[in-house]
Amino acid sequence: MSHYDFIVIGAGVIGTSVAHHLAAAGANSVLVLERGTTGAGTTSQSSGLLRTHYSVRQNVELARSSWSAFNNFAEYVGDDEASCGLVKCGYLICAPEGDKLAPLRASLAAQQEMGIEVQLMNRAEARERLPIAQFDDAALIGFEPEAGFADAYLVATSFARSARRRGVKIMEGVSVTGVIREGRRVTGVETSAGRFSCGTLVSTQNIWTPELAAWIGVPLPVKPERHTVLALECETGAYTFGMPAFKDLGSPGMLYFRSYGGSQMLVSEGVVGETLNAPETEQGEISLDYVVEVGAQVAGRFPAYETAGLASSWTGVYDVTPDWNPVLGGVGDVEGLVVGFGFSGHGFKLSPGIGRLLAQHALGQPTDVSLAPYALERFETGALLVGKYGSGAVS
Known part of the structure; x- marks a missing residue:
């Protein structure tokens, strides 16, 4: 042995x-x-997605300790040819009036107290960053410039x-x-x-x-929990790599978005998914009703995507604790x-x-x-x- x-x-x-x-x-x-x-x-x-925004302070600490690795990945692993595929586009998060507003305000303040660069934006400034979105209902908007996504x-x-x-x-x-x-x-x-x-x-x-x-x-x-990810394509609303990832606390599914492939929109929900009876990583079925439901939420924030097409989709499984x-x-x-x-x-x-x-x-x-x-x-x-x-x- x-x-x-x-x-x-x-x-x-x-x-x-x-x-x-x-x-x-x-x-x-x-x-x-x-x-x-x-x-x-x-x-x-x-x-x-890569961000330090969490409402649990300990997670902010872990995310901050991880950021230097992603930001200097080749050096971190000691390999000049290594890449994490980082796209540093920033991360926008917003909440309307309601039960998500106070938690967002507290979380943004906690990040700033910990020395993390977080900017508060008005609606016009948010539209400059993400011009394909509308922020008419946004009561509070935060922007984390040192964020984005990787592979x-x-x-x-x-x-x-x-x-x-x-x-x-x-x-x-x-x-x-x-x-x-x-x-x-x-x-x-x-x-x-x-x-x-x-x-x-x-x-x-x-x-x-x-x-x-x-x-x-x-x-x-x-427990294993399945979540669905959609990639949407819209002729008049390209989601470019230069546009920030976005979290919409005002949507029923607390949707998150980011650029995918340089023009498509990747979108998924940030709420409880489908609990599986046993662990598996096989692709699950994605119903048309689900696509329509999420699509309606997307269109509420990104008007041009009311006529968007589904370019691709997949499911992923989380290991979820209570x-x-x-x-x-x-x-x-x-x-x-x-x-x-x-x-x-x-x-x-x-x-x-x-x-x-x-x-x-x-x-x-x-x-x-x-x-x-x-x-x-x-x-x-x-x-x-x-x-x-x-x-x-x-x-």
């Missing part, structure tokens, strides 16, 4: 980030096990390449089928390729985390185990920072950002990380 100091389950954007940061910190015996191929699971379905698959594969250069072994097409334990300590894994022992196991199993819960006999509250925020760190009295799951749509945005934190925790080092708010125990104590905007991926 081969032994490794660290075994990471999952080679999505979180798992590869953990592997990169472990190796960069000097760990020289790391194995990553991936049931499919690197970055091809839920990571490949990400719409790639999650590129990030995952770049982290993986960096990890390999530093000696990490990544085995694709290998399914983990159980853990090996000595009392309460995890000492290895059973896999489709045999048994491997380890000093520390790091699980980044995403929507497959319930498998780990069954292996260790500890409830890990997470408070829509991740669990990071240890699991009760189970020794030798570190987990990162339940990212609820935030995973890509936070992946550099979270990979670094989990690596630090696995190495027994102090973490840059406290993991205490993200502890599993919060679901028992009631100290939940509930976003001020309600359930959904804006937290």
Whole structure:
């Protein structure tokens, strides 16, 4: 049975980030096990938005710690040829009069207090940034110039390449089928390729985390939830790369938008999606009724898109916890185990920072950002990380 100091389950954007940061910190015996191929699971379905705007302060800290990685990605991974596909177009967010106004005002103020560049705009200034939109109902508009979007698959594969250069072994097409334990300590894994022992196991199993819960006999509250992404095309309303990504807190679906392909609009909802009975990444059915419903909301903000065509669409699956925020760190009295799951749509945005934190925790080092708010125990104590905007991926 081969032994490794660290075994990471999952080679999505979180798992590869953990592997990169472990190796960069000097760990020289790391194995990553991936049931499919690197970055091809839920990571490949990400719409790639990057922002530091959250109503949960801890998430703002994680997003800020991740931004320097995205902004200087080649240098961060030590590879001149690496790219995260960053488009730094900025991020607009607005709310009308109503229940989202006070949370938005508080969240923007918190960002500014933390030293993040956030500008308050009037309607005319917002239209200059995003001329294809109308802001007649906007009571408050915030703009984050150091934001935009990037490519999650590129990030995952770049982290993986960096990890390999530093000696990490990544085995694709290998399914983990159980853990090996000595009392309460995890000492290895059973896999489709045999048994491997380890000093520390790091699980980044995403929507497959319930498998780990069954292996260790500890409830890990997470469920798979499917969300739909639409790419719309309009002859008179091209959404160019120079236009900011946009969050519409006034729409029923709390829609988010960004440029796609340099002219199309990518749009999706930021509210609760379709709960799945079992984890899967296969494409789900997208009904015409759904397209019409979202299209009506789009047209309310982007009038020219009343006659837009559907260029393409896909579905992605979130690993959602009860408070829509991740669990990071240890699991009760189970020794030798570190987990990162339940990212609820935030995973890509936070992946550099979270990979670094989990690596630090696995190495027994102090973490840059406290993991205490993200502890599993919060679901028992009631100290939940509930976003001020309600359930959904804006937290």
